[in-house]
């Protein structure tokens with residue numbers, strides 16, 4: 322027989338995951354509304370794609386252990402920012418800052434932290450703009466503010482991060498260090514290309530406006 326305490330714990334965990342899923346939906350809707358409005362106004366979509374995920378239980382446990390936090394539900398909700406994750410992929414860097422600003426100015430979005438890894442890339446070359454925020458979700462008998470991590474990045478930054486993520490989970494590769502170096506160099510090339518692509522888009526827009 323499964324102990325009752327364990328059944329209760331499983332129920333609470335399931336409830337928590339349901340709430341994180343609902344928060345993802347709220348954030349996704351906010352982003353889709355902004356994308357719709359901006360695409361009508363500017364004749365192009367600032368958002369290429371929205372991805373989202375709930376952190377898997379084994380990743381939650383691994384992160385709590387790695388950071389030295391207790392393995393409890395309370396500790397999970399208090400200490401982990403990215404159980405609910407929404408990833409927004411844009412074509413251009415200026416779209417990232419425009420969208421981030423619009424999200425953060427919404428008065429029901431409680432911003433807890435900003436991590437601008439575009440202006441301040443990580444040592445390995447990682448670039449992305451992270452907003453850690455709490456958004457309200459209305460349930461049958463209560464309103465809860467649920468934490469979500471919103472990662473906003475360009476297509477190129479996302480391409481880079483996917484490959485880097487693969488390397489992170491394949492630590493046994495013998496020449497991992499050399500690959501890291503090459504990835505680091507690619508990150509700089511990508512940042513340079515993102516900058517150039519934005520400059521080209523702006524030139525095209527300027528020419529359009531002059532016509």
Ligand code: 0O2
Nearest residue numbers: 376380384402403436443445447451472481482483485486
């Ligand atoms: P996953 O598999 O995406 O869920 P940390 O202690 O550095 O792991 P912290 O303190 O929560 O994480 O904050 P940070 O560094 O802003 O990282 C949060 C998330 O950003 C990570 O979640 C990744 O999704 C992404 N990220 C941060 N740094 C890197 C990086 O160097 N490479 C890649 N590919 N992604 C990164 P998780 O839990 O690490 O992973």
